[in-house]
Amino acid sequence: MFPYMRNEGRVYLSVLKSVNLTKDYPGTRALDDVTVSFGSGKVNALLGKNGSGKSTLVKCFAGAIQPTSGTMYLDDERVSFSSPAEANHKGIAVVYQEMSLVPSLTVTENIFLGRMPKKAGRIVDWQAAHREAKALLTTMNADIDPRQIVSKLSMWQCQVVEITKAMSHNPRVLILDEPTSALASHEVNQMFEVLRALKKQDVIIIYISHKLHEIPEIADTVSVLRDGRLIGQEDIGDVTGADILGMMFGEMQHKTRPADIKPGDEAVLAVSGLTREGLFEDVSFELMQSEVLGIAGMLGSGRTELLKSIFGADPYDAGTIAVKGRPVKRKSSPILMKKMGLGLTPEDRKQEGLILIHSIRDNLCYASIDKARKGWLENKKQRAEIADKQVENLEIQVPDIKASVNSLSGGNQQKVVVGNWLNTEPAIMLFDEPTRGIDVAAKQQIFEIVWQQARRGVSTIFVSSELEELLETCHRILVMRQGRITGEVDPAATNVKELYAMCMGGEA
């Protein structure tokens, strides 16, 4: 890497570099011999589909994990971090997608959390604090009142405060994890103003994003990872959107579902004009008997909210839902939808799908609590039977069915969530990101379960941001973007690049 000139005539030399960086996890190599460097004064986009290794790389830089082998350099000084605090101390700041602000405090307090300027020993110097906060915000090109309470700020303003907080430590590296993913399109431009102001400072910006169409507008370089390897690093002027997609996905052929599963002619679920303000709008589709219907959409596209509203867990503002021709009344609930034959495995299995402190057996029987009973009493024998049945059918690896479900691996926990619902003998299953955070073998088993259920006549909606998965499992895929169904594709007639471009709203 060369030192290079930027505006104001100053020479910037800051470089963050990894050399032959490798990270092994049991069974997988998340990072494979990655040698890459990022210079200061530019926005370095880091791209790659889910599981490509980009978050592993960032975690190594941030000290959250330690590489198996390889080295990292910050300005030719060899660095290694045993903890995020250590990386932070060396000047590496990460702004994660999840907000870490305290909503009830002012912008100033959030920026200087735990280190408010003081006078006369222990008394907070509010004047100086607000003044310094304002100065910091001004260098960021952001017009935000430091006295404002954070909960009253808009999303992009929160994101900017978060970045300002990170910048107030004068970091040498600023890693931004999808800073625009939660923003509306008009907010993105304001966010970019802030990033452009940041470029004037001597800081290395690493910018992770899924929104491909934003990249040419804001990034100076793009680095693409795939399957743990660095595919390439290019100046933004040298590549087209199609080039980037090609680098991200390669020339892989996607697998397809078994041919024997055919959707029927009868619509078991009909959704029409479903709207929940601010989250999804005018969603209409039909789900056929035995069909596996995919919904492709990125985080924040409204897919999770849509499933929850269909399932009666959340309200909706307009539209109708009908199950097997029977209209669902407006005041719905999971209790009612369960009776109508629906089941939902939620996106966040730990917080919404499981009761972690309870046993595996209990967790397999909660949804079917009203089935395994004799009058008022629980049918202990039947409970044990249906729990054992799922453990066997789904091949859940359990040391002891009475052990807490918390002791299982992610894949096995997911199977418990699925088994909990299969015990209700559903006619329609809604899967929200069922493969998130589980290993390849467990993923394949989840697909097998979906297909097996389809053969038995169960209809499935499969939501995932892993597009290859949808192409592999589904009969039909709906594309969801910004709360709307924007297209429908046949998995046999498309590829992952096209689907990705459709989800992102960019050109292929």
Add this chain to the structure above:
Amino acid sequence: MNRLSQLNRKKVLDFLFDHVVEVILIILILVMGNISSTFNTTANWLNIFRNMSMKGLIAFGMTMVIISGQIDLSIGSTVALSGVIVARACRDLPGALGIPVSLACVLGMAIAFMIAILMGTIHGYAQHKFRMPAFIVTLASQNLLYGLAGILSDGFPIANTFPDWFSRIGVGKIGGANGLPIPALILFIFFLIMLFIIKFTTTGRAMYAIGGNPESARLSGINVLKTKIFAFSAVQVMSVLAGFINSAQVLSGSYSFGRGWETDVITAVVIGGTSMAGGIGTMWGTMVGIVFLGVIINGMTILNVSVYAQYVVRAIFMSIAVLVATYRAKKKA
């Protein structure tokens, strides 16, 4: 062989650790029996159970509420109000309606039970539908019911209005003068009933679910509202029962009864290993907690330890129990 015995020792240690409250209780009983010749007599034990019967009954209901992830601080006022209602009914209804005292008494009891279920339903609704913290809702009820008891009794105890059979609920014994006190009998019967509900019914299972993770329970299609209402009503009904026993023992109803009982009740439930965070706990544990509290109070009274020192000892045991329970939960996670 050596390894096997090591394994066994570990198992024994684990078992003792899991039942640390029971172990301490047994040691306490043995020590007390050695110090005092009157402690380990049938009469004294029946006395312990009679004394703990009222708070014990409420603790069974409170166990359901706490397992469901909720709390009820209004129970003391329910104790007072239920006694006042029955006392007043026995005093005024015979004259006003021209009915016998016994019928008036039964009417009063029925009204008290209906108020209990009404309060339980209100607590469940307020907490579930309006997301009001149970702590605050039931604190408000504590004031409300206390005030109502004061209004209904005009600020004075209503004494000597009960029919004989009602006072037997409080002071009667089965099997002669040294027999089983009726309050203790009621305690045992309701222990079995509540144990059965929490252990063998789907409602009991649902309580653990909504306390363990309310969102997962809701998304599993469990009727969260109904379950909460059941638990909140159970503790109120138990409090009404306790109020009857209490008033029957002292032959009067007063707004001042039951003040502060929630502390002892929650202490017993917590000593029994029920998690204040919800989702974990047993009826058996609560029974142990009740006996524990009873033994400490009774033993120290026999030893002539001052009431205030008793509170200090209680505090120490409660802290130990919670410390052990927290440590155990951490180890298991």
